[in-house]
Amino acid sequence: MNSIPSMDTVDLAKRVRIHALHMTSTGGSSHIGAAFSIADILAVLYGQIMRHDPKQPSWAGRDRFILSKGHAGAAVYATLAEVGYFPTKQLKLHYQDGSVLSGHVSHKGIHGVELSTGSLGHGLGVGTGMAKALKLAGQDQRVFVLMSDGECDEGTIWEAALFAQHHSLENLVAIVDYNKIQSLAPIAETIALEPFRQKWESFNWSVVEADGHDHNSLVKALCTLPAKSGRPTVIIAHTVKGKGVSFMENTVLWHYRTARGEEFNLALAELEKS
Amino acid sequence: MRDRFIQTLCQLAEKDPRIMLITGDLGFAVLDDYRRRFPKQFINAGVAEQNMTLVATGMALEGHVVFTYSIGNFPTLRCLEMIRNDSAYHGANVKVVSIGGGFSYGQLGISHHATEDLAIMRSLPEVTSVSPTSLGEVTEATKAITLTAGTCFLRLDKDKGPDGPADEPFVLGRPRLLRKGSDVAFFTTGGILSEVVKAADQLALAGINASIYSVHTIKPIEPDRFIQAARSHRAVVTVEEHTIHGGLGGLVLETLADAGSFPAKFLRIGLDGCFSSVVGTQGYLRTVYRMDAASIVQRTQSLLSS
Numbered sequence: 001m002n003s004i005p006s007m008d009t010v011d012l013a014k015r016v017r018i019h020a021l022h023m024t025s026t027g028g029s030s031h032i033g034a035a036f037s038i039a040d041i042l043a044v045l046y047g048q049i050m051r052h053d054p055k056q057p058s059w060a061g062r063d064r065f066i067l068s069k070g071h072a073g074a075a076v077y078a079t080l081a082e083v084g085y086f087p088t089k090q091l092k093l094h095y096q097d098g099s100v101l102s103g104h105v106s107h108k109g110i111h112g113v114e115l116s117t118g119s120l121g122h123g124l125g126v127g128t129g130m131a132k133a134l135k136l137a138g139q140d141q142r143v144f145v146l147m148s149d150g151e152c153d154e155g156t157i158w159e160a161a162l163f164a165q166h167h168s169l170e171n172l173v174a175i176v177d178y179n180k181i182q183s184l185a186p187i188a189e190t191i192a193l194e195p196f197r198q199k200w201e202s203f204n205w206s207v208v209e210a211d212g213h214d215h216n217s218l219v220k221a222l223c224t225l226p227a228k229s230g231r232p233t234v235i236i237a238h239t240v241k242g243k244g245v246s247f248m249e250n251t252v253l254w255h256y257r258t259a260r261g262e263e264f265n266l267a268l269a270e271l272e273k274s
Numbered sequence: 275m276r277d278r279f280i281q282t283l284c285q286l287a288e289k290d291p292r293i294m295l296i297t298g299d300l301g302f303a304v305l306d307d308y309r310r311r312f313p314k315q316f317i318n319a320g321v322a323e324q325n326m327t328l329v330a331t332g333m334a335l336e337g338h339v340v341f342t343y344s345i346g347n348f349p350t351l352r353c354l355e356m357i358r359n360d361s362a363y364h365g366a367n368v369k370v371v372s373i374g375g376g377f378s379y380g381q382l383g384i385s386h387h388a389t390e391d392l393a394i395m396r397s398l399p400e401v402t403s404v405s406p407t408s409l410g411e412v413t414e415a416t417k418a419i420t421l422t423a424g425t426c427f428l429r430l431d432k433d434k435g436p437d438g439p440a441d442e443p444f445v446l447g448r449p450r451l452l453r454k455g456s457d458v459a460f461f462t463t464g465g466i467l468s469e470v471v472k473a474a475d476q477l478a479l480a481g482i483n484a485s486i487y488s489v490h491t492i493k494p495i496e497p498d499r500f501i502q503a504a505r506s507h508r509a510v511v512t513v514e515e516h517t518i519h520g521g522l523g524g525l526v527l528e529t530l531a532d533a534g535s536f537p538a539k540f541l542r543i544g545l546d547g548c549f550s551s552v553v554g555t556q557g558y559l560r561t562v563y564r565m566d567a568a569s570i571v572q573r574t575q576s577l578l579s580s
Contacts (some may be wrong), residue, residue, distance in 0.1 A: 107364065114335075119359055125325045126360055129332020137336070159576035166320075210445070 013043035019078035028097025032255035036077035054084035068123020069148035073105030085112035121154025150182030170226035180240035212237030298344035319570035334366035376515030378432030393520030407467035408435035433465025455483030459503035472567035509539035
């Protein structure tokens with residue numbers, strides 16, 4: 001049975017970013033900054049860490065992946081297409097009338113998406129339920145839930161965090177895309193999360209911090225799970241919103257803005273030479 | 275009704291290991307038998323109903339049939355987006371059980387009055403909504419939603435409804451004719467059927483013959499009974515311990531209007547657009563809000579003579 005694919009994850013991340021740029025620009029959609037922020041995490045998960053089989057999307061032995069920050073769905077669609085779940089040419093339909101590739105990630109009509117999201121704070125709870133069921137069944141599949149930092153404002157994240165540690169769900173892995181910028185302003189100026197690591201530790205999770213753009217750092221964090229026996233793991237991935245295009249990095253603006261014209265050309269050029 | 279539900283669930287869980295009961299930290303003593311017999315099919319999610327619903331969805335997507343259990347509005351309104359986006363949209367086998375329909379917890383105040391849940395749950399696509407009117411229907415409904423794929427809502431009442439044999443079988447989505455008359459057709463849902471039966475008895479003494487239909491399923495619904503009743507009675511009256519806006523009354527009116535079948539006279543009995551801020555027993559609040567047997571009699575007589 002297929003297990004962990006092995007591919008050049010750096011190149012995969014680059015292609016995911018280029019797809020996401022095309023998709024959001026063609027569609028006129030937002031959230032390119034959020035998609036770039038998670039491109040490396042997705043590339044490492046799908047390219048090196050998760051057991052999955054694009055030829056059998058419902059293979060029972062697969063690790064489960066949930067994008068809880070559904071607004072970065074373009075990056076997930078691009079990743080799924082690149083690793084073989086559906087043709088990359090389908091990505092052109094993103095955000096178009098009648099398309100199955102909605103702005104927020106959706107499972108309808110698409111192979112490889114476990115959960116449709118878009119309203120924040122849902123993914124960790126559903127992933128927790130999946131992990132509980134897998135554990136009860138004596139299965140060893142892991143459940144990976146990728147969340148945003150701003151999403152941690154949602155109370156349901158902490159409801160799930162309590163539940164997961166109480167049930168010792170060591171097969172559950174939350175990854176926080178900690179780019180430190182949320183919708184209108186930096187996290188620190190909105191609803192401060194620090195001390196963030198200690199919050200998770202106090203909820204009895206094992207905490208691993210990683211550079212969310214350094215693939216070696218991500219692999220190191222993700223290849224020895226659970227980080228502590230009997231505990232769910234949270235990987236706080238330090239990231240840069242808009243990573244990969246200099247003028248998009250670390251800005252609130254590119255949470256929403258769509259690259260058009262010269263901006264698109266400049267962004268594409270930067271990504272292609274990276 | 276809740277005891278009958280648990281008894282039935284015990285019978286089902288014995289044969290079906292997929293069944294999982296998750297409570298939002300409620301069910302003191304009531305759940306003891308189930309917990310003792312099926313410890314591996316029971317989870318207390320704590321006072322966290324939204325996460326209870328999310329966890330239920332995740333477990334359902336992995337193959338379980340998950341019942342979420344809480345009271346009043348907690349498993350429904352509080353979790354509405356989780357039920358919509360996660361359970362229902364993914365066709366997950368989550369069965370939302372709310373004990374304490376209507377004024378069941380009347381003395382506890384407005385937070386515990388479930389008076390909009392039918393209207394709200396009814397609006398959700400692909401969600402089966404059931405509100406039994408008697409203990410027999412609780413048994414049948416529990417079995418039926420277990421076998422029904424996807425997300426379901428089961429609304430249970432403190433009032434166990436009237437006793438008595440059921441002449442018609444329980445079929446999800448098909449109102450049951452409990453009594454045949456010719457003057458007025460009562461459509462009702464939930465335990466308040468007991469008030470409707472009393473009212474019909476009193477009306478009979480006054481020479482008014484009533485049909486009574488149990489609308490145990492709010493969604494999906496077969497429209498035939500509504501249409502037939504509108505044609506064959508002088509008046510149609512809906513009775514629900516719930517707002518008259520969008521619940522059973524809305525369901526019957528919408529169905530009749532869609533069919534182009536308009537009753538000669540129509541009355542919705544229920545909570546009319548206000549918060550039930552009065553405190554009291556279920557029976558007391560039915561009187562205050564004019565949905566007890568005496569009020570049903572008086573309002574029906576006024577309707578027929580208008």
